[in-house]
Amino acid sequence: MDSKNLSLLASFDELQKINKITTQSCLEEFLRFVTSQEECRLKWLDAVRETQRLKRLLDESKKENINLDMKLTTARKLLDQEKLKKQRAEEERNKIDLQLQMVRDLLFADNRNLIHDETKEKLKFLNSTTRSRMSNDYNDRLSAIQELDSTGSMLSDLSFSRSDDDLDLEAVLRKKRTYKKQRPSTDFDELPSVKRRRSQVIELNQDGVAERMVATTTVTMEHDGSISAQSQIETIPSAMNAPTAPTRCGSLESVESGLSIENNTGYNQGTPSNPGVLPVGSNKINMRNHLFATKTVIRPEDCDVCEKRIKFGNSVNRCQNCRASCHPGCKDSLPLPCIAPGNTPISKRNMGVIADYVPSISPKVPALVVHCIKEIEDRGLTETGIYRIPGSDKEVKALKEKFMRCRGVPRLTDIDIHVICGCMKDFLRNLKEPLVTHSLWWQFTRAAEVHSVEERRSKLHQAISQLPQPNRDTLAYVILHLLKVAESKEANQMPISSLATVLGP
Known part of the structure; x- marks a missing residue:
């Protein structure tokens, strides 16, 4: 009986343990698992x-x-x-x-x-x-570049290898040299006995006299290697290249016609020639077209028209005169006229004289003055207070800096007209010597004090004729522009007296 009760008690305890295990919650462990x-x-x-x-x-x-x-x-x-x-x-x-x-x-x-x-x-x-x-x-060449003796086939990976491919295109443009293609002469070893006759035309300009020298040389080589030669030199004076006396402007209209006359002489801009023999009015300044050359981009640069990046290996149209660069599809939108920058090196800190910024052909007017005046006449003649209201100094300096880089024309259509006026005024005021030179200033002041109109005009014409050509052409171009501004005085409120106050010395 006792053993039976114990077995039941053990069974009951076992059941209680099982019940406790089965009824106990395991939610926390499951949440940790999840x-x-x-x-x-x-x-x-x-x-x-x-x-x-x-x-x-x-x-x-x-x-x-x-x-x-x-x-x-x-x-x-x-x-x-x-x-x-x-x-x-x-x-x-x-x-x-x-x-x-x-x-x-x-x-x-x-x-x-x-x-x-x-x-x-x-x-x-x-x-x-x-x-x-x-x-x-x-x-005059580029800096030395380590090159292989032979680049070999273009299909070979060993044709050229260098990690610092830093080819500066601007350095190439600054230091490039133009070679004229000529037919290679025949080697003397090929012909045992031959006579060569060569004529050379040399033009000299010494002491104000232009001459043409024709040198004719006949070289004879015999079979034994001996050489004999005969030379004949003739000096022919050239009347076409003789310097002409300075032409005085009879009136302001004659200056204008000299700056805008059509090109009827058949002069080809693509043919190199001596700029000194060109007439002053042979080029209409506002109709000078660009002379493009297609290049392959080595160093990426910006398009001067759309201001987008021209990537490596793409084609670029570069003007050989004004050095502007653009996409082939943007060349028709490149601003005109094409004005070549000056060839004289200019310090970045100090301004030079007006002759340092003019092209080599007449009329000699700086590109900055031409493009600023063209933009002002296109959309600024009726602007109230033109030349009187100042533009932002920061924008004026930035625009002037773009012109001073001597590469193309900045995009002026989006620039405030007063900034463009300020840029031209700042350029003319900061020249090392003004348009009216220091040596001739007293002649202009004396001419202005003359009461007789005819005598005053005669003295002014004489003083203007003594100015250097860059000063004279630029002064005439600016005066003609200011006359157009004064003609719109009812709209811009800038008569001649106001322009004289703003732009005068």
Whole structure:
């Protein structure tokens, strides 16, 4: 009986334990499990996303690598072409130097050639031409670049390898040299006995007299290697190149006609010529077109029209006169006229004289003055207080700095008209010497004090005729513009008296 009760008691205890286990809550443990699984899921998701991102970056890197390989191949090809052109140009230069040396030996070393002392004095430049070019040859080139002896095939990956491909296009433009293509002369070894006859026309301008010298040289080489030569030099005076007396302006209208006359002389702007023999009115200043040359971009630059980036390897149209650059599709929108910058080096800190900023052809007016006046006449003649209301100093300095870079024309259509006026005033005021030079200022002041109108006009014409051509052309261009501004005085409230107060010294 007792054992039976004990077994029942043990069974009861066992049942109580089981009941306690089955009825006890496990919610907290399950929540911790669920939270842990959620964290694992999020980490898994982040890992998948990171894998996808890295895969996209890998694909982009592969595409970029392909593009860089193509650009590198293009750069290699361009470099090989430039090296070939350079080699050909140097060969042509050496041949020309050899020919000049032969002429020099015939003229000066051979005592059989009787030449007058005056003619020898005029031909002294032949002795200095080659020496000066040889001494300055390497200074005018680009800085040295380590090159391979042969670039080999363009399909080879070893044709060219360099990590710092820093080709400065602006340096190329500043230091490039133009070589005139000539037919290579025949080697003397090919012809055992040959007679060569060469005529050279030399134009000199010494002591105000222009002459044409025609030098004819006949060189004969015999079979035994001996050389004989005969030279004949003729001096022909040229009346067309003789300097003319300074022309006085009979009236203000004659100055205007000189600045805007149509080109009826058939002068080709693309043909190099001496600017000094061009008539003043041979070019209509507002109708000068750009002379484009298509180049391949090596160093990315901005388009002067749309101001967008021109990327590496793309084509760019660059004006050979004003140095403006643009996309091929933007060249028709490049501002006119095309005014070449001055050739005189200018300090960035100090301004020069007006002659430092004018082109080499007439009329000699700076590009800054021409483009500012053109923009003012297009949309500013009726602006109230033109030239009197100042523009922002910061914007004026920024616009002037863009012009001073001597590369194209800034985009003026979006600039405030008073800023453009301020830019032109700041340029004229800060010149090292004003338009009316210091040496001639007293003549203008004395002429202004004369009471007789005819005598005053005569003295003013005489003083104006003594001004340098850049000062005279720029002064005439500015005065004609101010007359147009004064004609709109009812709209802009700027009569001649107000313009004199604002722009006068």
